[in-house]
Amino acid sequence: MSIQYKFPDGFWWGSATSATQMEGAASEGGKGLNIWDHWYATEPNRFFDGVGPETTSDFYNKYKKDIQLMKQIGHNSFRLSISWSRLIPGGEGEVNPEAVTFYNNVIDELIENDIEPFVNLFHFDMPLELQDIGGWESRRVIDAYEQYAQKSFELFGDRVKKWFTFNEPIVPVEGGYLYDFHYPNVVDAKRAFQVAYNTMIAHAKAVQVYHSLNVEDGQIGIILNLTPSYPRSSNPADLKASNICDLFFNRSFLDPAVKGEYPTELVQLLEEHGQLPETEVGDKELLKNNIIDFLGVNYYQPRRVKSKETLPNPYSPFMPDWFFDNYEMPGRKMNPYRGWEIYEKGIYDIMINLRDNYGNVESFISENGMGVQDEARFIKDGRIEDDYRIDFIKGHLEWLHKAINEGCNAKGYHLWTFLDNWSWMNAYKNRYGFYSVNLETKERTAKKSATWFTDVSTNNGF
Numbered sequence: 001m002s003i004q005y006k007f008p009d010g011f012w013w014g015s016a017t018s019a020t021q022m023e024g025a026a027s028e029g030g031k032g033l034n035i036w037d038h039w040y041a042t043e044p045n046r047f048f049d050g051v052g053p054e055t056t057s058d059f060y061n062k063y064k065k066d067i068q069l070m071k072q073i074g075h076n077s078f079r080l081s082i083s084w085s086r087l088i089p090g091g092e093g094e095v096n097p098e099a100v101t102f103y104n105n106v107i108d109e110l111i112e113n114d115i116e117p118f119v120n121l122f123h124f125d126m127p128l129e130l131q132d133i134g135g136w137e138s139r140r141v142i143d144a145y146e147q148y149a150q151k152s153f154e155l156f157g158d159r160v161k162k163w164f165t166f167n168e169p170i171v172p173v174e175g176g177y178l179y180d181f182h183y184p185n186v187v188d189a190k191r192a193f194q195v196a197y198n199t200m201i202a203h204a205k206a207v208q209v210y211h212s213l214n215v216e217d218g219q220i221g222i223i224l225n226l227t228p229s230y231p232r233s234s235n236p237a238d239l240k241a242s243n244i245c246d247l248f249f250n251r252s253f254l255d256p257a258v259k260g261e262y263p264t265e266l267v268q269l270l271e272e273h274g275q276l277p278e279t280e281v282g283d284k285e286l287l288k289n290n291i292i293d294f295l296g297v298n299y300y301q302p303r304r305v306k307s308k309e310t311l312p313n314p315y316s317p318f319m320p321d322w323f324f325d326n327y328e329m330p331g332r333k334m335n336p337y338r339g340w341e342i343y344e345k346g347i348y349d350i351m352i353n354l355r356d357n358y359g360n361v362e363s364f365i366s367e368n369g370m371g372v373q374d375e376a377r378f379i380k381d382g383r384i385e386d387d388y389r390i391d392f393i394k395g396h397l398e399w400l401h402k403a404i405n406e407g408c409n410a411k412g413y414h415l416w417t418f419l420d421n422w423s424w425m426n427a428y429k430n431r432y433g434f435y436s437v438n439l440e441t442k443e444r445t446a447k448k449s450a451t452w453f454t455d456v457s458t459n460n461g462f
Helices: 035-042 059-072 097-112 128-132 139-156 170-177 189-212 236-258 264-272 283-289 345-357 387-405 448-459
Strands: 012-016 077-081 116-120 162-167 219-225 229-231 294-298 303-306 363-367 410-415 435-437 444-446
Touching (some): 012 363, 012 448, 035 128, 059 097, 077 162, 077 410, 162 294, 170 236, 189 219, 189 236, 236 303
Parallel strands (some): 012 077, 012 410, 162 219, 219 294
Antiparallel strands (some): 435 444
8 A cells, every 4th residue: 555644763653541541440459549539439420420430441450451452453652640549559658569560560561562651640640648638739749749750760660761740730720720620629710820830840840850860761751732722813802812821721831841931921910810829949940950851742622712702700710711712613623422623733733833932842642532422323243433533533643744744843643542441520421442342341342443543553654
């Protein structure tokens, strides 16, 4: 077959997942509680079909078979996260030997199958005891995270050379402290900004620890869900709205991670509204001296905004949304099964922005994917014919290929996700995997996209 889109040698082909969403065994193997275990126990009605994080896809017991399947469909890399509450129950203190054995086994199994492990330290799953003392609002939790990171590097860093401090650190800020869709369900912007700021201090401390180890070939980064903020028009009011949206939802993490400092405009805006977080002496230098080696970019859908139609109610709590309204562009292309816009060019625009404004930092697409409800309706001869997913991936890869041809420093593409996994409040409502999972039997079945992806990876293009 002729390859129209050829990717650079050594391109990373694979997928990504997280501990809470895939491991299961939530109360096995000496694991402590995290905020999801607790929230599910107290408010199970918040979770789709009442399915909680207890069993999920059972990777904890099925990792050997799953890694074989990854190899079969052409993975040369795979991102997982360590569960902090599994490795260090309670978040501070002693390491759990059963967890060390589990993660060692997974890492070794991946390497044995020529799949490079990419390991992330924090994916929304704060140990409950640490949330009880304030979570990311607390400096003590930053110190506990630094210890946890150091311990992880010591235990697994001889084999793992690609590390990430956080996945989508803005999500716990939005979900937990602004919009009430994650525990602890606080609605308070001032606390939200403190959480965001302290997360970046924790990130910089982990980067500092890792760099002090001088690991040959070792790299540490962060994974950010970068979502271009497209203005409705070129009217100055719309442009201003999109700029402020970009400051809040992208640059609040991207700038400190890559440039080691916050955008002046953002600082001024928060100061003007009395929303600045508390800082400590030495923080500024810490951020400046501990920038990332490479960046993971998660991209699913664009954000479209316009200037405010009405002024915010002065009695309502301060919110980023005081400065813009969301905008539904007429004629946009949709994923009808999930309600999200599909805009493949967004991936190109992100990469060009990184090239032109962020020193062309080394990066890769760490998540991209298409969630679909009730995929059983697409079964033909025992297989889910997910052509919609193949088209989705293809469209994004074409734009990524164009960006690489124009000098962008993009090194790989990971789909979210390898097999249908549990998704925070949505549980198994939307399915994203190359493999479907039968929730009763835990049986894995390849979808059509898995076969297609095998060819892409084998040919390093399509």
